[in-house]
Structure formats: structure tokens, C-alpha cells
Amino acid sequence: LxxxxxxxxxxxxxxxxxxxxNGLRSRVALQVDGGLRTGRDxxxxxxxxxxxxxxxxxxxxxxxxxxxxxxxxxxxPVGVATQDPVLRKRFKGTPEHVINFFFYVAEEVRALLAxxxxxxxxxxxxxxxxxxxxxxxxxxxxxxxxxxxxFFKPAAPHEAVHWTERQKHPIDDV
Numbered sequence: 001l002x003x004x005x006x007x008x009x010x011x012x013x014x015x016x017x018x019x020x021x022n023g024l025r026s027r028v029a030l031q032v033d034g035g036l037r038t039g040r041d042x043x044x045x046x047x048x049x050x051x052x053x054x055x056x057x058x059x060x061x062x063x064x065x066x067x068x069x070x071x072x073x074x075x076x077p078v079g080v081a082t083q084d085p086v087l088r089k090r091f092k093g094t095p096e097h098v099i100n101f102f103f104y105v106a107e108e109v110r111a112l113l114a115x116x117x118x119x120x121x122x123x124x125x126x127x128x129x130x131x132x133x134x135x136x137x138x139x140x141x142x143x144x145x146x147x148x149x150x151f152f153k154p155a156a157p158h159e160a161v162h163w164t165e166r167q168k169h170p171i172d173d174v
Contacts, residue, residue: 008034009048013150016049016126016161025049025126026160027167039108042121048150049126051163055102062101064093126161128153 012032019025032045033054042053061067064078071081079091109121118124128151137143 005034008032009044010150012045012050013048013128013152017152017154020126020154020156020159020161023156023159025162026164029163039105039110039112042105042109043112043124044131046121046125047127047131049161051125055105059098059101062093062097064091064097122162126153 012030016025016030019028019030029051030049031052031054032048032050033056035057036042036045036053036055037058045053057065057067060080063080065076065080066078068077070076074082074084076082076087077090079088080093082088113119113121113124116124116130124130131147131151133145133147137145
């Protein structure tokens with residue numbers, strides 16, 4: 001399936017706001033994934049309330065995937081997603097390619113945080129005041145968009161706006 005889900009930004013913002021308003025945000029780690037490729041995506045996710053970020057396609061491409069969409073057939077032509085020894089020999093990727101990808105994502109996050117005057121990602125989680133809509137959107141479909149609900153910052157001054165309480169369940173010791 002392609003293009004079947006909702007944009008993660010909408011679900012993340014609403015979930016974060018609901019948890020803050022109900023005094024539960026400190027107990028929950030919000031993870032976002034789906035199309036994350038850059039440090040900018042990570043920063044936007046954090047501003048909307050995410051604590052954790054899931055990458056999938058971009059690291060696969062860094063490893064050498066060419067998106068043939070044959071993973072489930074065991075016939076990956078570049079050897080990324082196959083158990084066939086002949087096809088596995090074609091794999092030219094290294095773990096360092098993926099490590100470098102994440103290094104550059106982290107560098108971009110660090111640069112964006114510094115540009116905004118922050119040193120830690122935790123400092124901007126849920127701070128939607130730092131988000132703004134581009135002023136000069138000319139496309140006819142974009143003119144009527146209202147981001148006020150997505151950029152809404154709940155008035156809960158004594159509530160945590162990110163995950164701070166690690167839960168300890170008795171079942172963990174079984």
C-alpha cells in the first residue's frame with residue numbers, strides 16, 4: 001500500500017496535546033516514524049512532541065537499497081533483502097554507510113538546535129511556539145490551510161511536556 005496513512009505530524013501533535021492536557025505526558029515516550037530523512041525532520045518531530053524517532057527507508061538506501069520493492073520475494077537485485085547466496089554477493093554496502101547517515105542526521109540536528117539557541121533536543125520537545133507557517137505559500141491548495149490546531153500549545157504550566165518518568169512494572173522482573 002502506498003499513500004494510505006495520515007501525515008505523522010497531525011497524529012503526533014494531537015497525541016502530544018491530549019497527553020499534556022490529561023497530565024500523562026511525562027509517562028509516555030512518543031515515537032514518530034514515516035518518511036524521516038533529515039535532521040530537520042527530527043527537529044520538527046521534536047517540536048511537535050516526539051521523544052523518539054524511527055528511520056527505515058533512508059538507512060536502507062544508505063546501505064545500498066534501490067527500492068525495487070521485491071523484498072518479500074527474496075529476489076533483491078542488490079543483495080540487501082535476500083537470503084540467496086548469489087544475490088547476497090552483490091551487496092556492496094557496509095555498516096559504516098548507515099553509521100555515516102545517522103552521523104550526518106545528528107550533525108544537522110545539532111546545527112539546527114544551535115541556530116535556535118538550544119543545546120539539547122529535550123529542550124524543544126513540544127515547543128510549538130518555535131514553529132511557523134511559511135508566509136508566501138502561493139499554491140492554491142495551500143492558501144486555506146490552518147495550522148492553528150497543530151501548533152496549539154496546551155496551557156499546562158506544571159505538566160511535563162516530554163517523557164520524564166520511566167515506568168517500572170512488576171512484570172519486568174518475571
